[in-house]
Amino acid sequence: MSSRDQILARVRAAVADTPEAPEVSRDYLTTHTAEDPAAVLDLLHENLADYRALVHRTRPEGLPALLARLLAERGATTVLAPPGLPAGWLAESTATRTDDTPASTAQELDAVDSVVTGCAVAIAETGTIVLDGSAGQGRRRITLVPDHHICVVRAPEQVVASVPQALPRLDPARPLTWISGPSATSDIELDRVEGVHGPRTLEVVLVEEGTSTE
Secondary structure, three states: HHHHHHHHHHHHHOOOEEEEEEEOOOOOOOOOOOOOOOHHHHHHHHHHOOOOEEEEEEHHHHHHHHHHHHHHHHOEEEEOOOOOOHHHOOOOOOEEOOOOOOOOHHHHHHHOOOOEEEEEEEEEOOEEEEOOOOOOOOOOOOOOOOEEEEEEEEEEOOOOHHHHHHHHOOOOOOHHHHHHEOOOOOOOOEEEEEEEOOOOOOEEEOOOOOOOOO
């Protein structure tokens, strides 16, 4: 018997007479936010900004011009767009569009000025955006290596109030990336440093029906 088998045998013997675990109670509140789409969207905006994301709001017809302006203000000459990103989103941008391929190296991705993606869901109470790698979002690495990420959120269909409301919308078998603001760490002497584990700048565009605001 190997050491591993001996350890596992001892564990099994130790828990042999343990009673079955009680069923987990699920009667907790699933949200602390009123069921008002406008209020939920405003809360998402507030919490995204609190995490130091740059937040913009526009109507669908204003999205191409807004993305073009954000890329121009950044000085981006190249933009990475994942497969499945709606072609019209970048129709007014003069930045050269590049693709993520299996052969793309980390150095090549790091040389890209900006990346534009969609998302799977956005959570208002936590200011979190979740990507699942589906069409329009691309592989996880494209939102970790380039220094500037613009993420487009469609409201109200992609916006929920809470994490319990978000989870049923997500497939746990997919590569989920949960983003709360730009990459940041305070590991060294509690000094906040941004851009260590991902984009230094996160811009979120909330696309909604109604009056366009910034």
